[in-house]
Amino acid sequence: MARITLEHIRHAYSEKAKAAGDYALKEVHHEWEDGGAYALLGPSGCGKTTLLNIISGLLTPSDGRILFDGKDVTQLSTEERNIAQVFQFPVVYDTMTVFDNLAFPLRNRKVPEAEVEKRVNEILEMTDLAGMAKRRAQRLTADQKQKISLGRGLVRANVNAILFDEPLTVIDPHMKWVLRSQLKRLHRQSRFTMVYVTHDQTEALTFADKVVVMHDGQIVQIGTPAELFERPSHTFVGYFIGSPGMNIMSVAIDGATARIGDQSIALSAAPVLKGQGRIELGIRPEFIKLGREGMPITINKVEDIGRQKIVRASFCGQPISIVVPEDDDIPADAKVTFEKQAIGIFADSWRAMNETGRQEG
Amino acid sequence: MEKTWNNKAWFLVLPVLLLVAFSAVIPLMTVVNYSVQDTFGNNQFFWAGTDWFVEILTSPRFWDALWRNLIFSGVILAIEVPLGILIALNMPKHGIGVPVCLVLMALPLLIPWNVVGTIWQVFGRVDIGLLGYFLNSLGISYNYTQNPAHAWATVIVMDVWHWTSLVVLLCYAGLVSIPDAYYQAARIDGASRWSVFRYIQLPKMKRVLLIAVLLRFMDSFMIYTEPFVVTGGGPGNSTTFLSIDLVKMAIGQFDLGPAAAMSIIYFLIILLLSWVFYTVMTQSDAEQK
Numbered sequence: 040m041a042r043i044t045l046e047h048i049r050h051a052y053s054e055k056a057k058a059a060g061d062y063a064l065k066e067v068h069h070e071w072e073d074g075g076a077y078a079l080l081g082p083s084g085c086g087k088t089t090l091l092n093i094i095s096g097l098l099t100p101s102d103g104r105i106l107f108d109g110k111d112v113t114q115l116s117t118e119e120r121n122i123a124q125v126f127q128f129p130v131v132y133d134t135m136t137v138f139d140n141l142a143f144p145l146r147n148r149k150v151p152e153a154e155v156e157k158r159v160n161e162i163l164e165m166t167d168l169a170g171m172a173k174r175r176a177q178r179l180t181a182d183q184k185q186k187i188s189l190g191r192g193l194v195r196a197n198v199n200a201i202l203f204d205e206p207l208t209v210i211d212p213h214m215k216w217v218l219r220s221q222l223k224r225l226h227r228q229s230r231f232t233m234v235y236v237t238h239d240q241t242e243a244l245t246f247a248d249k250v251v252v253m254h255d256g257q258i259v260q261i262g263t264p265a266e267l268f269e270r271p272s273h274t275f276v277g278y279f280i281g282s283p284g285m286n287i288m289s290v291a292i293d294g295a296t297a298r299i300g301d302q303s304i305a306l307s308a309a310p311v312l313k314g315q316g317r318i319e320l321g322i323r324p325e326f327i328k329l330g331r332e333g334m335p336i337t338i339n340k341v342e343d344i345g346r347q348k349i350v351r352a353s354f355c356g357q358p359i360s361i362v363v364p365e366d367d368d369i370p371a372d373a374k375v376t377f378e379k380q381a382i383g384i385f386a387d388s389w390r391a392m393n394e395t396g397r398q399e400g
Numbered sequence: 401m402e403k404t405w406n407n408k409a410w411f412l413v414l415p416v417l418l419l420v421a422f423s424a425v426i427p428l429m430t431v432v433n434y435s436v437q438d439t440f441g442n443n444q445f446f447w448a449g450t451d452w453f454v455e456i457l458t459s460p461r462f463w464d465a466l467w468r469n470l471i472f473s474g475v476i477l478a479i480e481v482p483l484g485i486l487i488a489l490n491m492p493k494h495g496i497g498v499p500v501c502l503v504l505m506a507l508p509l510l511i512p513w514n515v516v517g518t519i520w521q522v523f524g525r526v527d528i529g530l531l532g533y534f535l536n537s538l539g540i541s542y543n544y545t546q547n548p549a550h551a552w553a554t555v556i557v558m559d560v561w562h563w564t565s566l567v568v569l570l571c572y573a574g575l576v577s578i579p580d581a582y583y584q585a586a587r588i589d590g591a592s593r594w595s596v597f598r599y600i601q602l603p604k605m606k607r608v609l610l611i612a613v614l615l616r617f618m619d620s621f622m623i624y625t626e627p628f629v630v631t632g633g634g635p636g637n638s639t640t641f642l643s644i645d646l647v648k649m650a651i652g653q654f655d656l657g658p659a660a661a662m663s664i665i666y667f668l669i670i671l672l673l674s675w676v677f678y679t680v681m682t683q684s685d686a687e688q689k
């Protein structure tokens with residue numbers, strides 16, 4: 040259990056890296072609070088695994104420092120950092136039994152055999168593997184192997200943190216749900232700092248208190264699920280979180296008015312823009328009202344997704360999605376109004392200013 | 401995958417079968433034929449029954465050669481397998497070192513066997529050989545043509561030099577197939593260097609090791625060219641292995657009957673021992689499932 044501080048961490052896999060593009064991690068400066076449950080969310084290749092490996096000590100960052108409870112551990116080995124990590128692909132020791140696999144991290148640390156027995160049995164119970172404790176691990180199915188991998192991460196008491204790298208990808212949906220609630224329960228009991236990597240947003244939003252969104256080697260936003268939804272600080276977050284994602288359209292800003300084509304949209308405050316850059320307006324499909332009033336759109340397609348309908352349309356030549364309740368009818372000459380409070384203005388992809396006029400970034 | 405049975409498939413293996421028949425089965429039958437007959441020349445043959453087999457199996461000369469050969473195979477397996485594993489474990493896995501090491505390792509395997517023999521024959525000579533001269537100048541009266549122990553040491557070192565690479569290359573192939581995640585997991589689990597070897601690397605090398613042991617056993621049990629070139633089976637009979645003995649008997653003395661009987665016994669021994677190795681090693685594999 041520890042507070043983990045990442046100070047200006049950068050990492051490049053090749054030693055000759057110079058340009059920002061050579062870095063798998065551009066710059067990460069962040070603190071993981073002691074006992075927090077974090078989800079690390081981001082698309083493939085954005086550097087999630089790299090970041091985890093740096094925290095656990097499998098990789099030494101090219102630049103920057105890592106502190107555990109204020110103590111510099113950058114040069115310490117994985118062993119000395121006392122971190123558990125579960126990998127993306129199942130790793131089992133083929134020649135050992137399921138029991139011995141789970142006992143392995145404990146026995147390596149000279150935990151007394153009685154304690155080993157107790158801990159391993161708990162984990163066997165939790166991962167639903169109790170029936171096969173004596174079986175060789177070699178012949179098991181992929182999801183059983185992944186459960187063993189997961190179990191080896193959970194079996195140790197008193198770790199500084201547990202890092203999960205997409206641990207449930209190969210596990211079937213029902214078991215996935217069961218294991219995730221088990222993890223959540225374990226977190227509440229043990230209060231280990233947990234970082235859970237995934238690119239499935241429902242998984243992230245259900246597991247974590249705080250979601251860390253990564254994009255292209257950078258952390259773009261850290262927040263509660265609600266914050267990410269309501270006030271994304273980067274267009275990527277807007278687009279990545281939510282289904283369908285936020286509507287992003289290029290606009291021109293004139294004081295407290297945004298102009299798209301020949302339409303003017305009133306903003307709650309005039310955004311402060313530094314320099315020229317690319318200016319975009321973002322609004323979630325849930326906050327657009329479809330009716331007979333407002334700005335005209337051309338509807339291309341209506342998708343019925345159960346309790347809601349998604350209207351795909353074009354607005355001033357730009358594609359737009361609108362979520363409407365199931366039983367609302369859609370007028371032939373549909374018009375839209377944007378909820379003023381829900382509009383975000385983004386300059387070069389970063390949120391320029393929120394409704395109350397406070398600068399963010 | 402679903403297996404399909406189709407008798408036409410036999411036609412596809414027919415060319416190979418014919419080839420093997422001509423190159424292996426027919427000569428083997430000829431040998432069987434010789435082994436049960438006697439001749440005094442003129443292409444006249446007499447039925448001899450099992451006489452030659454009895455003669456070979458009761459001759460001390462055969463048993464001595466057999467023991468020599470078994471000891472030789474045992475010694476070179478005991479050296480080459482652990483040494484090969486050790487070298488493979490220490491070979492680089494990334495970067496420019498990989499092709500360099502692979503080429504270096506493959507070099508001894510590319511040299512024709514009689515050339516290997518000649519190299520060591522010259523290398524070990526006391527008068528002009530680098531090794532022989534060097535050892536003698538150190539005060540060791542090394543002479544493989546007179547001292548049986550020196551002859552053995554020379555033949556063994558030569559074989560190790562020649563063939564350890566094969567074990568290295570096979571083990572290396574097994575090692576590079578291990579995903580990085582295994583080593584990372586082992587570090588997280590706090591595994592020692594020995595545990596990594598015992599629980600990750602060895603299990604992955606097991607299959608290729610089986611092949612390496614079989615190949616090295618069969619090859620060393622049939623060794624002929626290199627010791628023949630270096631020591632000619634001497635001094636005395638000290639490095640006369642089965643194959644050298646066989647050639648002496650067949651070509652040198654032209655005792656076709658006994659030589660044929662010996663060939664068959666020799667062949668059966670190799671078959672039997674290979675089968676034993678194979679079952680023992682696959683058995684221990686099966687137990688672990």
Ligand SMILES: Nc1ncnc2c1ncn2[C@@H]1O[C@H](COP(=O)(O)OP(=O)(O)OP(=O)(O)O)[C@@H](O)[C@H]1O
Binds near residue numbers: 063083084
């Ligand atoms: N060992 C490596 N050597 C060189 N480049 C690497 C290595 N591992 C990762 N990279 C690169 O670093 C970047 C980040 O990779 P990383 O594995 O951290 O992504 P990720 O977010 O975990 O993706 P995924 O969701 O696919 O697991 C990628 O562009 C990848 O190609």
Ligand SMILES: [Mg+2]
Binds near residue numbers: 087089127
């Ligand atoms: Mg990854």
